[in-house]
Amino acid sequence: MxxxxxxxxxxxxxxxxxxxxxxxxxxxxxxxxxxxxxxxGKDLKERAMIDMYTEGLNDLMEMRMILPFKKPDEKQAHIGVIQGKATSRYFPVYEKALNNSQYLVGNQFSRADVHLMEATLMLEELFPTILSTFPNLKAFQGKMRSLPTISKFLQPGSQRKPQPDDVYVKTVMEVLNIQIP
Ligand SMILES: N[C@@H](CCC(=O)N[C@@H](CS)C(=O)NCC(=O)O)C(=O)O
Structure with missing residues (x-):
């Protein structure tokens, strides 16, 4: 209230x-x-790069997050948009940034790396082979998976949330009082 x-x-x-x-x-x-x-990051310029990478990933992940809330007749087109933007607009940027570098910015682990890991996992859930043309991203994901805290988070039974199902979508719609037109 x-x-x-x-x-x-x-x-x-x-x-x-x-x-x-x-x-x-x-x-x-x-x-x-x-x-x-x-x-x-260690200075203002690194921070600007980290923020840009992070916001790009947020835009990509937001497209994925709203998918369950799309009307049934709009879902397929939206899936196509996500796949197209991921492979032509977003992933190439991160693939390039990881050439000869373990992390996105300053050769040091940052929040942008956490977001990139999350985005690659999220997109793979929808398109299992999406990383096949992005070897740097695939290798990056493997390295991130081996970090103890991330590895623990990815174990079954952790606090990681499952994919939204119909019950989740219905509950969110009701709680947030969203009308389906
Ligand atoms: N700018 C806010 C937006 C948060 C937001 O829109 N939350 C939605 C759920 S995802 C909500 O609580 N909506 C209920 C309402 O606005 O009454 C943020 O980024 O956290």
């Missing part, structure tokens, strides 16, 4: 509770975590 929830500043999710804070707004949440764990 409007104005009732103290934790949700704008009555919206996501909400992350950590360090005694109730963090809302996705970018504020990401910025806090990136700063806290020193994942934002």
């Amino acid at each position: 409007v104005g009732q929830n103290q934790a949700l500043m704008f009555e919206q999710v996501p909400l992350v509770e950590m360090d005694g804070l109730q963090l809302v707004q996705s970018k504020a949440i990401m910025n806090y975590i990136a700063e806290k764990y020193k994942l934002s």
